[in-house]
Amino acid sequence: MELPFAESYKMKVVELIQRSERCEREEWISIAKYNLFNLRSSQVFIDLLTDSGTGAMSDKQWSTMMLGDESYAGASSYYKLKDAIRDITGFNYFLPTHQGRAAENVLFSALIKAGDIIPGNSHFDTTKGHIEFRKAHAVDCTIDEAFHIELNHPFKGNIDLDKLENVLKKYPRKRIPLIIVTITCNSSGGQPVSMDNMHAVKILADRYGIPVYFDSARFAENAYFIKLREEKYRDKSIREIVREMFSYSDGMTMSSKKDAIVNMGGFIGFKHKEHFEKSSTFNILFEGFITYGGMSGRDMNALAQGLYEGTDFHYLETRINQVAYLGKQLRDYGIPVQFPFGGHAIFIDAKRFLPLVREEEYVAQTLGVELYIEGGVRGVEIGTLLADRDPDTRKNRYPELELLRLAIPRRVYTNNHIDYVAAALINVFDRRNSIIKGLHILKEAPILRHFTVELERV
Ligand SMILES: Cc1ncc(COP(=O)(O)O)c(C=O)c1O
Incomplete structure (x- = not known):
């Protein structure tokens, strides 16, 4: 029998994380002005906002x-x-x-x-x-x-x-x-x-x-x-x-x-x-x-x-396989994800996931909010908010791809966590036809607006 893939490290210290109720998350995200950056980490169960600085040191x-x-x-x-x-x-x-x-x-x-x-x-x-x-x-x-x-x-x-x-x-x-x-x-x-x-x-x-x-x-x-x-x-x-x-x-x-x-x-x-x-x-x-x-x-x-x-091969193999493990589950269910899978994250095509939400209502951000409400999973928008306004015309730049990114921190989550994330996203996918309205901006900074933008539901 071929030996299954397994992590190239074991755990010595763990950090407790807390689940929450859907009604709590609805309230928290509204107080956060529908900006996932404004949530407290204690309000998040699985944090895939970024793989930057969130890894576990050895x-x-x-x-x-x-x-x-x-x-x-x-x-x-x-x-x-x-x-x-x-x-x-x-x-x-x-x-x-x-x-x-x-x-x-x-x-x-x-x-x-x-x-x-x-x-x-x-x-x-x-x-x-x-x-x-x-x-x-x-x-x-x-x-x-x-x-x-x-x-x-x-x-x-x-x-x-x-x-x-x-x-x-x-x-x-x-x-x-x-x-x-x-x-x-x-x-x-x-x-x-x-x-x-x-x-x-x-x-x-x-x-x-x-x-x-x-x-x-x-x-x-x-x-x-x-x-x-x-x-x-x-x-x-x-x-x-x-x-x-x-x-x-x-x-x-x-x-x-x-x-x-x-x-x-x-x-x-x-x-x-x-x-x-x-x-x-x-x-x-x-x-x-x-x-x-x-x-x-x-x-x-x-x-x-x-x-x-x-730069150790076995570490990189573990890491990139874990990202692909999430991507494969989503892809097998028919969720439109970028393929081949990236190295640090899975990117979901928000426009195809939520076809009923209008482009100017920040589709990927809307999907990020729905995923958070569904399971306390935090991703990040890589779309129109991030693309910002044209510095000359100040008009919204609509990028070719409107993506929700689920970035996997290094050496932090187990594949059980990954299964949980996949299930939460699958639940949102199953109810996608009921999501018809997105978000609009209340307040934004002149540059790098996505970090501090304030939004409300349309
Ligand atoms: C490709 C790339 N360049 C630069 C940066 C900025 O790095 P830092 O967040 O450490 O300022 C990032 C952060 O995510 C990145 O992904």
């Missing part, structure tokens, strides 16, 4: 925290992290930051000015926010296949090289300070970018003399998909694949809260000293001295250890 990570060196300058924890980053990514220069968007803030302060054009695959919302905050423009060059939700393509995060080259031809070199490739591509469904594509983007970028940076929050999950789906990498280790991936970039921004399995932290990796030095000034200004940059010594220790654990 015994080794907790123990190395005790050895943290909290010196302001030159701490041994900084050097430990520097060594780990060099070992895993190959980058000789790095700056610690307190999280991923802080890395974006520092790097973009050094590289981007008003009117610039930043092409890439679908930029993540904070990345786009930091670009648009500087009055620059993010251009999405993702392959068209990414927007066909059930089309079976192994690398839906890939950049369309023709689209990219058109942008590089259209604008002068001095208006394109960098290209950003997000691995895996969160905004198009946690979909990976192939090694071939990374290589081709780098060759093209070099021809135009433009640096390439990877938004690398889920670089290890990307490497796992390369190993599984790109024939010539089948026999390579995850770490070999990771090193080759980063060799096709000039640097990286990292939200360590994902694939490095820490609760807080980030960094920027640089190939070139010049970018490192230019960014260092902004790091000191916004984050802290260059040898701690917004992180405590103990957190740098945990991050250094997490980089190794997050």
Whole structure:
């Protein structure tokens, strides 16, 4: 008999979570103005809002925290992290930051000015926010296949090289300070970018003399998909694949809260000293001295250890199989989910799930609210609210895909929890024809509105 799949870790500490009644959840979500970010975590039974900073650290990570060196300058924890980053990514220069968007803030302060054009695959919302905050423009060059939700393509995060080259031809070199490739591509469904594509983007970028940076929050999950789906990498280790991936970039921004399995932290990796030095000034200004940059010594220790654990094949196999376990249950029931399944989350096509709710009534947010009311499960909208308004016209941008994302925290939930989530969503699916009205906005912020938006039922 073939041995069944099982987790590559066991539990040493548990955290209690509490179920609630449907009538309580109806009241709580109304007080939260139908914004799932406004709920208290105690009002949520299974929290799939994000996989960011919500993972469970290992015994080794907790123990190395005790050895943290909290010196302001030159701490041994900084050097430990520097060594780990060099070992895993190959980058000789790095700056610690307190999280991923802080890395974006520092790097973009050094590289981007008003009117610039930043092409890439679908930029993540904070990345786009930091670009648009500087009055620059993010251009999405993702392959068209990414927007066909059930089309079976192994690398839906890939950049369309023709689209990219058109942008590089259209604008002068001095208006394109960098290209950003997000691995895996969160905004198009946690979909990976192939090694071939990374290589081709780098060759093209070099021809135009433009640096390439990877938004690398889920670089290890990307490497796992390369190993599984790109024939010539089948026999390579995850770490070999990771090193080759980063060799096709000039640097990286990292939200360590994902694939490095820490609760807080980030960094920027640089190939070139010049970018490192230019960014260092902004790091000191916004984050802290260059040898701690917004992180405590103990957190740098945990991050250094997490980089190794997050690039372990067996861990990645456990993780990605758990995400697929949820996806398969939903797909088998006929729920429209993105396929192939992404690395960190399952994305539900809200427009097909709730066909009676009008586009301007925030369909994916409506689905998220219904799922919360059904079972106390919290997901997140990746749709019109997140896409925000066009910075010039201030009109709603309607993205090609209106998705509800169920992101799975790393090493946190068991497959029983996953079964519960599937059952709750199936119940909503069974009553989908009774859901005909969505939500409208009462109040919103001028940028990154989805975090704080207030809504009411139509
Ligand atoms: C692809 C990507 N880039 C950047 C970020 C921002 O990272 P942070 O939340 O650590 O600021 C995220 C967060 O989810 C992300 O998914």
